[in-house]
Amino acid sequence: MDGNPFTDGEIARRLDAVRAGLVDRGLDAAVFASPENIFYLTGLDHWGYFAPHLLIVPLQGKPTLVTRAMERVTIENHVRAAEFRGHSDSETAADLASRILNDQGFAGKRLGLEQWTSGLSHGLARRLESLVSAEWNDVSNLVDHLRLVKSAEEQVLMRRAAAVTDAAAGAAIGMIADGARECDVAAECIAAMTRAGGHVPGFGPFIRPASRLGEEHTTWGSGNYRQGEPVFIELSGCISRYHAPLGRLIRLGGISDADARMAEVTAAAFNAVVGALRPGARARDVYAAWQAVVDDAGLSHYRRHHCGYCVGVGQPPSWTGGNTVTGLRHDSDLEIRTGMSFHILSWLMGTGKGDDFVSNTVLLTGTGPEVLTRTPLGPIVR
16 A cells, blocks of 8 residues: 555556447547446556545547645655646536536537445536546446456466465464453454555454354454354455455364264365466356365255455455455356456355365466465364
8 A cells, every 4th residue: 555556557458448448339538436446447556445536538648647736745755647636625626627617618529437335426417427528438447457467467466365364374273262352363363464565454354253144244242252162264465456255164172073074075176266266267167176175075056146256455444356246146147257367165064064165266377277375274273
């Protein structure tokens, strides 16, 4: 968060790809509002995204970044590929963006607007469209699609994030014990994450007892961990907004035979997913590889909504890359491509025949899948 992590050439390549997409759609310019996508196209890494940011990208010339005037110093330090225009707090980003678009002659033109993002409220979108008389078109997912494949620069950041993840996971696991306070485990985890050079992650870490396992996005509380109750951890290190999550189930005092057998199935299913990650495969094929192992283990009744999802850039409050999840689902025809990175989850909880869970970040490189997070699969017994 202390500077732009990308080279000028990297940013230029991305802007060229966006402009090619606009040309394909017959558009003269577009306005992007997703925090993840504005970061991707400018390198602006800060906490100011709680307020609207609008990036105007024309077919020729430098883009213009519109946000609050008070962000000038940060943007001048971080952003080299876009002009900054700041608005006062007595007007909106849409007011200033509309003046820029009208002044640059875009009234009456075909313009794109990123409509499906939490970075653009309904009211702000309506105001912008009302102030610029143009043919507005939805360009949601244009940049998101580009972000799915990680460049060489991005892959370096992913590997660094994975090292931070492993440091944080090791610290958390080392602190989990009978009687340990939930807050102390979290404190050690976050301290290790920070000492390893990590930046603040999009969300998490999630560390909670199995009694609260179903609370998908809650974390530590004021209690103490107790022998006999597993502890769930799911966390990610972060380097310059890039994330590499992992998850584990920590058992206190021992593991039952049923859970030990399920841990073998979980690991085998995870390995099947890794083996299915090949260029040209479809997401549904990858899910099928996971399900086949589960079915062969006598769990044909068990189904999941996905066995993983794309991961990389993430702005708070998520590490999933925005307000949607691109999952490896049974019904998805997403094409797997070299350079994609995934949080692969092998989740077998509530099966009736034992419980286990592991997850790791996997990058598909030119030589095959690379498991970035190296914390042992387990089973982990403390």
